[in-house]
Amino acid sequence: MTNFSERVEQVSISGIREVFEAAGEDAINLGLGQPDFAAPPHAREAAVEAIRDGAADGYTENKGMASLREAIAAKHERDQGLDVDPDDVIATAGGSEALHIALEAHVDAGDEVIIPDPGFVSYDALTRLTGGTPVPVPLREDLTIDPDAIEAAITDDTAAFVVNSPGNPTGAVSPPEDVREFARIADEHDVLCISDEVYEYTVFDGEFRSPMEFAESDNVVVVNSASKLYSMTGWRLGWVTASTPRVERMLRVHQYAQACAAAPSQFAAEAALTGPQDQVAEMTDSFRERRDLVVDGLEKIGLDVPTPGGAFYAMPEVPEGFVDECLDRGVVIVPGEAFGDHGDGYARLSYATDEESLRNALSIMEDAYDAVV
Numbered sequence: 001m002t003n004f005s006e007r008v009e010q011v012s013i014s015g016i017r018e019v020f021e022a023a024g025e026d027a028i029n030l031g032l033g034q035p036d037f038a039a040p041p042h043a044r045e046a047a048v049e050a051i052r053d054g055a056a057d058g059y060t061e062n063k064g065m066a067s068l069r070e071a072i073a074a075k076h077e078r079d080q081g082l083d084v085d086p087d088d089v090i091a092t093a094g095g096s097e098a099l100h101i102a103l104e105a106h107v108d109a110g111d112e113v114i115i116p117d118p119g120f121v122s123y124d125a126l127t128r129l130t131g132g133t134p135v136p137v138p139l140r141e142d143l144t145i146d147p148d149a150i151e152a153a154i155t156d157d158t159a160a161f162v163v164n165s166p167g168n169p170t171g172a173v174s175p176p177e178d179v180r181e182f183a184r185i186a187d188e189h190d191v192l193c194i195s196d197e198v199y200e201y202t203v204f205d206g207e208f209r210s211p212m213e214f215a216e217s218d219n220v221v222v223v224n225s226a227s228k229l230y231s232m233t234g235w236r237l238g239w240v241t242a243s244t245p246r247v248e249r250m251l252r253v254h255q256y257a258q259a260c261a262a263a264p265s266q267f268a269a270e271a272a273l274t275g276p277q278d279q280v281a282e283m284t285d286s287f288r289e290r291r292d293l294v295v296d297g298l299e300k301i302g303l304d305v306p307t308p309g310g311a312f313y314a315m316p317e318v319p320e321g322f323v324d325e326c327l328d329r330g331v332v333i334v335p336g337e338a339f340g341d342h343g344d345g346y347a348r349l350s351y352a353t354d355e356e357s358l359r360n361a362l363s364i365m366e367d368a369y370d371a372v373v
């Protein structure tokens with residue numbers, strides 16, 4: 001008989017994959033969480049050059065190349081005015097591994113981790129893999145995370161809470177006063193705030209702020225990644241930054257699970273961070289136009305949708321049977337319950353696809369809506 005760990009038995013393959021597999025080959029896919037841009041040319045070039053020169057053949061330092069970590073520290077200085085020591089950065093295999101080592105280093109079996117519901121699928125799964133218990137907190141009507149709800153959910157067993165603005169699956173951007181509250185809660189309750197900032201650069205309304213700017217204690221771990229900042233999902237390069245003792249604990253996990261992030265990707269990410277940033281603005285402008293197109297289209301169909309202030313997702317409330325009807329008609333959207341129980345009655349659609357496909361999808365969704373109501 002095969003004995004699997006109890007922890008792994010509590011986790012299943014993400015519901016999002018199942019939706020893709022159910023859809024036909026020429027379906028319009030609004031299920032994918034990745035920007036539809038190429039990586040910046042200078043990032044790709046830097047990796048090619050490093051490969052050609054043989055500079056990317058060996059292990060790097062466990063934390064990642066010093067020059068990359070300096071570029072990451074400089075990014076946080078430029079964008080948040082933070083004084084980050086490059087030694088307090090670990091380059092990871094995407095934001096995914098960053099979340100994993102952050103949770104693994106701070107959560108004991110039986111500890112609770114407060115997560116947004118609906119929220120990014122990894123928070124629940126990675127918490128369970130540590131042996132911890134996810135404590136989902138429902139969002140406000142505008143789909144932002146309510147600091148009061150987080151504070152009310154804190155118990156003696158709380159190890160951490162996760163915030164994510166701009167958010168997946170909602171696109172919601174937390175206002176600065178809420179971000180300040182996240183920091184206060186982390187300070188006052190002496191509980192870790194894991195701030196998932198991977199959509200930092202995709203903000204249309206409001207502004208991006210990090211709890212690390214406001215915290216007076218070292219109770220914030222920042223997770224970020226080149227994936228969505230620079231349209232480099234396939235390169236698998238993210239990072240964590242936090243205080244020296246926290247980084248030292250996360251490094252213990254990273255060192256044994258990963259050794260180091262892939263060297264060619266480190267060269268590419270360093271170039272993306274230090275090179276021209278014009279692509280970031282281009283991407284944001286383009287996503288803003290598509291956001292307007294999609295929100296307008298959904299409202300015309302008759303769906304209620306909070307206007308997403310960032311990322312590239314919209315999360316309308318949808319009638320029963322709508323998601324399946326869209327799938328049957330060739331438009332892939334993800335049912336809200338894939339992101340938590342409170343996602344029930346919603347659907348997530350990603351508008352990181354071309355405008356013509358978005359228009360076609362909206363027209364099909366209108367027919368699907370008419371068929372189910």
Ligand SMILES: Cc1ncc(COP(=O)(O)O)c(C=O)c1O
Pocket residue numbers: 033093094095096097120164167168196198224225226227228233236237238
């Ligand atoms: C909120 C959020 N965090 C983290 C990630 C992980 O991204 P990656 O591992 O590609 O950096 C994703 C990817 O979809 C995400 O949506």
